[in-house]
């Protein structure tokens with residue numbers, strides 16, 4: 388007989404500790420319709436990306452921590468505050484990916500893709516991890532669909548990733564997409580802008596929030612990402628990157644806008660949009676959308692969230708060890724947030740099929756054969772529903788009605804013996820008895 392540790396008080400140290408058997412904060416179980424909506428959104432993005440000539444890429448969910456510290460920037464929020472990092476048993480420092488771009492650039496360099504025809508156009512998707520404060524639309528594990536074009540400095544590439552993203556969002560059901568866009572220019576322009584911005588903010592040092600005082604020292608561009616009320620007016624009056632662009636950078640941005648106009652993409656130049664990461668140069672952009680949220684007290688509030696964003700990152704390649712510059716541009720769409728937006732309620736996956744028949748079995752003899760019939764229908768790809776664990780005819784018919792399945796197959800004791808099945812039309816209640824080996828053809832002909 389097993390020893391009862393609880394009675395004699397000799398619990399092991401493991402049992403003494405209160406076990407935490409719940410999911411980790413900010414992480415979610417995604418199942419049922421939510422799963423299919425996510426899958427459907429990703430399928431639509433994939434379809435558009437493939438049409439535009441992007442090819443699939445899968446990169447690891449973890450990378451060496453250096454990849455993100457170097458690539459994204461040690462001072463950025465997603466690296467300095469939000470990275471899920473660990474040391475392996477072998478002593479390697481690794482992190483769960485908080486974004487895709489640095490990992491894609493690592494793959495480009497490590498696999499020698501500079502020697503294949505340029506640009507390399509890839510898409511990838513999957514979960515990302517950021518130790519952020521969880522709230523609606525902000526999770527510690529979330530999914531992005533990501534596009535990258537590496538090995539081209541042409542303005543048409545910037546316009547192409549933007550246009551592809553707009554098409555993906557439209558396919559998912561989001562209309563009237565407006566691209567918030569800006570340019571921070573090349574190295575020279577960016578340097579001038581940072582200098583102007585620093586001079587401007589230094590004069591405001593005792594008026595800005597504590598975070599901004601820190602940003603002023605470590606990463607001045609991020610001053611323009613501040614959401615604090617007290618800093619909004621300063622942000623508005625701050626120097627604009629546009630006024631610091633050198634002629635080449637101006638030309639690049641002008642061309643991007645011309646291409647966008649040519650494809651009918653709506654854009655709005657947003658002078659405070661710089662995006663918080665170190666690697667951006669030239670074009671930066673974001674897609675924003677508003678949705679309604681019902682609070683616990685029933686109050687409905689409007690919330691605007693960024694549903695995607697990206698930009699050009701011409702110097703990241705060298706930062707990450709490439710001998711040559713790898714001019715590149717990319718975008719990431721936030722799948723979880725997109726699916727909060729109006730218009731996306733009915734996104735479906737290609738895997739989901741509305742059942743054409745509901746299979747009803749009655750009696751032991753019928754139940755014995757029922758798995759073979761279900762398998763026969765599956766092989767013939769007849770979308771079907773059933774409830775084999777139920778016995779009652781009324782219960783099974785009730786389920787068929789609730790699911791609004793147009794035809795029911797009734798397979799009882801007698802039918803099992805005669806090798807036939809009754810096909811009932813649920814709209815006019817007419818029914819016919821069909822030989823089992825002819826039933827697939829019969830169903831396929833039904834409207």
Ligand code: AMP
Pocket residue numbers: 486517519524525526527528529530531693694695696697719720721722723724725
């Ligand atoms: P970013 O990589 O920060 O530019 O984010 C690109 C998109 O990913 C954003 O526009 C959001 O839609 C989505 N996103 C970023 N962080 C989160 C998060 N913590 N939870 C859910 N979605 C996110």
